[in-house]
Amino acid sequence: MNWPSCRRSVEAERREPVEATMPRLDLQLLTTTLDPLACLVAWQRQLADLPGGMPAAEAHFIGRVRGVSGQGLPLEALELEHYPAMAERRLQELAKVTAQGTAAVLVRHRIGQLRPGDVIVLVAVAADRRGPAQRCGQALLEGLKHEVPFWKREWVNGVGTWVEGNTPL
Amino acid sequence: MNWPSCRRSVEAERREPVEATMPRLDLQLLTTTLDPLACLVAWQRQLADLPGGMPAAEAHFIGRVRGVSGQGLPLEALELEHYPAMAERRLQELAKVTAQGTAAVLVRHRIGQLRPGDVIVLVAVAADRRGPAQRCGQALLEGLKHEVPFWKREWVNGVGTWVEGNTPL
C-alpha cells in the first residue's frame, strides 16, 4: 500500500538510539490533506521496533472540520493560520512535557485551507498502560487548542471570521 | 482492499432508519485476529452516511497483550474466557448508557487464545465534540474491564494463571 498523504517527520527518519525512558515524538504540521488512518498505519509500523515491541495501550484522537460555522451557518471553508517557527517550537515543548511516561507520540496538524469534513488534527499516544496514553492524548489536544499559535478563520458566504477560542470540552 | 479480519456486526448490516439522537452501536466479540485499523477504515466509511456527515471528533483506544505476565515473566499466551450471552448483553447495555450524546460507537473485543502483541480490544467513539467522544471511550473501556464478564488467563511456561482484576488506570 502507498500512503502518499502521510509524510514522516525528520525526527522519525533519524532513528537515533534513544534512552528507553525517552518517548519517541513524531510531530508535524501539514499543508496537504491529512489521512489519519494512513498516518496510524505508518506510525504503528515504527512502534513495532520499540524496545519491548508494540506498547500495550494506544489512544488516538481525530478532529474534523464541522459542516457549520460557530453561528450555525453552512461553512464553505476553514482557514488555519499559524506562527511559523513558534508553532513548531511550542508543539515540541508541549509534546515533551505531556509525553512523560509514554512510549511514543504522533501529532499531525493541518495548516492552510480546509473543507468541511477534512481532518484538522490527529493525536496518537502509545504507552504501556491505558491511563498515561489517554491522559497524554487529552493534554496534548487541549494544549494544541490553547497553547500552540494556530488561528482558525471560518468562511461563510465569502466572508471570513476569525474564531476566538474553542468549543467547550 | 479486503479486510477479512474485521467482520461487521448484524446491527451494522441492518441500517434501519434511527432517530438522530440514537447513537449507532457496532459491538462484537471476535474469536479471530483483530486488525484495529482495518476495523476503523470500515467503520469510518459507515460514519460518512450519518445525518450531518462525519462527526467532528473521534476517540479511539487499542489494547494489546503485553509481552510479560503480571509477575514479570515472559508470556506465552493470553486466554480470554467469557460468559456467552451475558457478555454480549452487558456490552450492549454498557454501550447504550455510555454512548449518550455521541453519534456512533464501535467495540471489538477478542475472546479465545491470544499471543503477545495481539490486539485484545478496540473502542472507537464518534461525536460532535471531543469531550463526549473521549469520555464515552474511557467509560466504555473501564466498563469492559470491570462490568462485562471476561476473564484473562496468562500462560507462562505451560502453566495458566487466572488474572484477578486489572492493571491500574
Next chain:
Amino acid sequence: MRVKLFAGLRERAGWGERTWPHSAGLTPHQIWSQLPDPAPAHSVRVAINHSFASFETPLNPDDELAFLPPISGG
C-alpha cells in the same frame, strides 16, 4: 435450574455447569455455601439470567444462575 461457574471458580470446582434441584425460597447464597471449598464470597458476583443480581435473590425453577470471579476484560 442451571448453575454455572466460570474461569478460576470452574477449575476449582471441577465443573462448569450443573442442574440444581430447586426449592421454594432458594437463593444464590444457599447454593454458594453448598459448593465444596468455595472462594471468599466477597470476591464473587452473581448473575441470574445474564444480569447481575444479589446473593439473596429468590430463585425460580427455570433460572440460569452463574457465579462470576473478578472480571478482567478490556
Next chain:
Amino acid sequence: MRVKLFAGLRERAGWGERTWPHSAGLTPHQIWSQLPDPAPAHSVRVAINHSFASFETPLNPDDELAFLPPISGG
C-alpha cells in the same frame, strides 16, 4: 527589532510585520499602546523570539516580538 501581528490583529492593523525602532527599556506594552486601534490587551498574548513572554519584558534590538490573538487550534 521586528514586530509581528497575526490573524485578526494583522487584519485590523493592515500589516503583519514591521521593523520597529529600539530604545532602552522598550517593552511590548509600550509598542502595543502605540498601535492605532489596539484590541483589548487582556485578550492578546505576547511572544518574544517564539516564546510566550510578559507585556513588561524589556526588549533587545534583535528581538522578534509578536502579538497573538486568542489561539484556536486543534
